[in-house]
Structures are given as C-alpha cells and as structure tokens.
Amino acid sequence: xxxxxxxxxxxxxxxxxxxxxxxxxxxxxxxxxxxxxxxxxxxxxxxxxxxxxxxxxxxxxxxxxxxxxxxxxxxxxxxxxxxxxxxxxxxxxxxxxxxxxxxxxxxxxxxxxxxxxxxxxxxxxxxxxxxxxxxxxxxxxxxxxxxxxxxxxxxxxxxxxxxxxxxxxxxxxxxxxxxxxxxxxxxxxxxxxxxxxxxxxxxxxxxxxxxxxxxxxxxxxxxxxxxxxxxxxxxxxxxxxxxxxxxxxxxxxxxxxxxxxxxxxxxxxxxxxxxxxxxxxxxxxxxxxxxxxxxxxxxxxxxxxxxxxxxxxxxxxxxxxxxxxxxxxxxxxxxxxxxxxxxxxxxxxxxxxxxxxxxxxxxxxxxxxxxxxxxxxxxxxxxxxxxxxxxxxxx
Numbered sequence: 001x002x003x004x005x006x007x008x009x010x011x012x013x014x015x016x017x018x019x020x021x022x023x024x025x026x027x028x029x030x031x032x033x034x035x036x037x038x039x040x041x042x043x044x045x046x047x048x049x050x051x052x053x054x055x056x057x058x059x060x061x062x063x064x065x066x067x068x069x070x071x072x073x074x075x076x077x078x079x080x081x082x083x084x085x086x087x088x089x090x091x092x093x094x095x096x097x098x099x100x101x102x103x104x105x106x107x108x109x110x111x112x113x114x115x116x117x118x119x120x121x122x123x124x125x126x127x128x129x130x131x132x133x134x135x136x137x138x139x140x141x142x143x144x145x146x147x148x149x150x151x152x153x154x155x156x157x158x159x160x161x162x163x164x165x166x167x168x169x170x171x172x173x174x175x176x177x178x179x180x181x182x183x184x185x186x187x188x189x190x191x192x193x194x195x196x197x198x199x200x201x202x203x204x205x206x207x208x209x210x211x212x213x214x215x216x217x218x219x220x221x222x223x224x225x226x227x228x229x230x231x232x233x234x235x236x237x238x239x240x241x242x243x244x245x246x247x248x249x250x251x252x253x254x255x256x257x258x259x260x261x262x263x264x265x266x267x268x269x270x271x272x273x274x275x276x277x278x279x280x281x282x283x284x285x286x287x288x289x290x291x292x293x294x295x296x297x298x299x300x301x302x303x304x305x306x307x308x309x310x311x312x313x314x315x316x317x318x319x320x321x322x323x324x325x326x327x328x329x330x331x332x333x334x335x336x337x338x339x340x341x342x343x344x345x346x347x348x349x350x351x352x353x354x355x356x357x358x359x360x361x362x363x364x365x366x367x368x369x370x371x372x373x374x375x376x377x378x379x380x381x382x383x384x385x386x387x388x389x390x391x392x393x394x395x
Contacts, residue, residue: 011133012057013173014107015050015125016100019043019071019115020064020089026222033063033071033115035225038232042219045118045232047075051082052328052395053125056111058082062089062100063115079361097196098183101176109133110179112196113171116219119231122395124212125171131208132173139197140169140212169212172197178205239394241327243290245282248385259336259343259384260350260367261312261357266341270384273302277311279367279386283332283354284311284318286390291322315357327392329358334388335368337378343369 019033019042026035033043043061050056059080063071065088072086085103089096097112104110109132113120124140131138144165149156172195182199186192193199197207219225251257255269260279270276284296293299299321300306300314319329332354336343347367355362372379 011109011130012055012107013109013111013129013132014058014060014084014104015053015056015111015113015171016097016104017043017046017050017059017061017113017115018089018093018096018100019046020062020067020096021093021116022064026220026225031064031067032219033067035219037118037219037225037228041074042118043071043115044074046113046115046120047080047083049118049120049122050111050113050125051080053122053129055126055129056082058084058104058107060084060100060103061086061115062096063087064089092192093194094183094186094192094199098187101180101183104176107176109173110176111171111173112179114218117170117216118219119228120171120216121213124210124216128171128173128210131210132175135206135208136175136178137173137197137200137205138208138210139172139195140216141166141209142169142212142214143167166209168195168197168209169216169218170195172207174200178203240330241290241292241392241394243286243288243390243392245285245287245289245388245390246386247278247281247285248383249276249278249281250383251381257341258311259346261310261353262346262349264341264343264346268381274300274306274309274314275311278384279334279336279350279388280311280315280354282386282388283334283358283390284315286332286334286388287318287322287329287392290390290392291325291327293321293325312353312357315354319358322392323395326395328395329360329390330393331364331366331391332358332360332388333366333368334386335370337370337372337385337387339371339374339379340381 021032034041037045059082068088075083087099087103089099128138128140144162148160148162150158150160182203186199219228249270249272251268252271257264257266257269258275258277350367351362351365355365377383378385
C-alpha cells in the first residue's frame, strides 16, 4: 500500500542563500558560513531551515570562491535534495546574489536569504513567497516599536516618526524577472544597495512587508553568536521526542519471512494480517508513540484492505502522519531478537529499505540482530520479537 499523493502547492520558489561573507567583524579567521553555531556550521542551520519551507522547491547556496568545495561536501544531495547548486559569490553581497540568480533562471519566483540568519522560521519563508506571488516583491521585517532619534555628533536633534519605519530582514522574495532587471540596471549604473528590496524599489516597484520574528536576526558580531547559541539550545531541547515500539509475531509454515522490507530465505514465515513484517511494525509504533499519535492498531486495523499489505508502504503512510503532526524523523534504532535464521547478512539491506521509507540517510537508521541463546519462545524458534526506538524533532 502506498500513501496518497500530496496535493500540489499553490506556489513554489527557488531560494538563494547568500553565505559568501568573510565574517571579519566576528573576530575569527573562519569564514562566516563555517563559524560553528551549537557545534554545527552556521550555513548548515540556515539551509536546513530554508529546506523545511513548503514553498521552497530548490536552493542555490552562494559561498566564497575558496569555500565551494567545503560547502558541497557539507551539503550533499542525498541529505539536502533541495540544494541544486553551490556556487562562488562575488566581492560584495550584491555580486553574490547576482551569481545565485544566474543559477536560478527557470523559475518564476526567487527568494533571497542571508546565510547569517540561521534562526529563520520556515513559516516566514512561506509567507514571504506567497506575498510576492501576488504583489511581485515582498520582504520580511519588523516594525520599529521603540523611539528613534536623529543624532548629530553625540546629541539627539530630533525624534523620528516611527509609525512608518520597519527594520528589513531576509527572506525577501521577488518575481524573478523583476529582480534580474533590477540587478542588471544596478550593475550598468554602478548602483549599490544594502538589500535587494532597495534595488527593486529603485525600479519604482513597491515591496510588501511581512512581519517577522525578532529572533530572525543577522549574526554579525560575537554577541549575536552568543545570543543565537542560547536560542538554539533553548529551542531544540524541548522540541525533541522519543518513542518506543515493541512487536512480536509467531513463526509458522506457509508464510514468507519479511523483515524491514527484505525477503529472507527461510522455511518459516511470520503470521499476521499484513505481511507481518515485525521489524517495520515496531518502527511504526515507535514513530507514532513519539508523535503522540497512538499505535498501528488504531491506524491500520484488521480490515480486508490491509490483508497482506506491504508494511514498508504502511511505514511511508506513518511518516506522512508524523510530518503532518509537525515532526520530522531524526533517528531510528531497532534490535531484532531471533535465534533463527541468521540475520547479519541482511541487516544492511533492512537499513536501506527502512531509511528510504523514512526519508533518511541509512546512517541515521540502525538495525541490530541478537538471539535469546535458546531461552524462551524466541529461543525455541517459535517467533521473532523487535524493540525499536525513534527520535523526532519539531519542524
């Protein structure tokens, strides 16, 4: 059984993550994109966040010319399927955005986001893209809520009307042709701006503002990095959940033996309403438990439509339910208790099938085989028992 296809999104865009800055104000020799944040290069946090946005169909990452190889190694396609290219940027930010635009020519909408804003939420990316699809240009930002002074020297000379003032952030999204034309004209005249919205405004096109969270700040100086570290640690700690799944099936004659979606040559098979894949069932229960979604009996009762069902297909349905509840799978670990047959030759194949259904790299899925040394029903060869643990992270 396979899950129903997802409805097509109403709008999608290509994101350009600009991460070619030197980071000199950070007081470190490391390039800004590779400065560790919570033990992980900053650009990795940013690309992960951008990848989670539903409206983002592809990502072009722009880094310094000397960093292209390292960034490509950091962002392999098997782990970051939305990353379509990693390219070299220019001397200034505007040049780097232009380099990214040249690698996203076949899209209607493009999103520009700073690699130094790793705390961006997928929801603001989606909101800005949808706004730009209607207005042609949109930018995340925060309204100014504090009193603003005009200062000359060390003295305030006046108070500025803050009601019309916003602090601009990225992401910023545009109709691709509009942004390209704005960049071409700026290059032709030597005009420089601090963000892409200013280039589009210069073309006479208004930019719709979308209110963002103040947490989506740009990491520029060491104090910014310290604040980001605290926010990441505080955000991630309560957003992790673990679930346990345990399943057991009797071994009988006349049934195929399927574990982790792999057919094993053996004279006995597992008894059950579906294909009785006890390993996959335990993993499904662990996922549902971690997400607080009950158990597999609730979702897949002994109904005729599930008779001899492919359990790996059911696992894909569970992954969809987990994702729909706002979680993503981080890791799965399982131990299979069986005195016969010998499972070691098939473990890697099981990991591969499970990883594919879970949409994970196989290194994030672990399967162990153990025996009961002849003790109990498993030791007597009457059945197989599996214990599984799953870890989820809030999206």
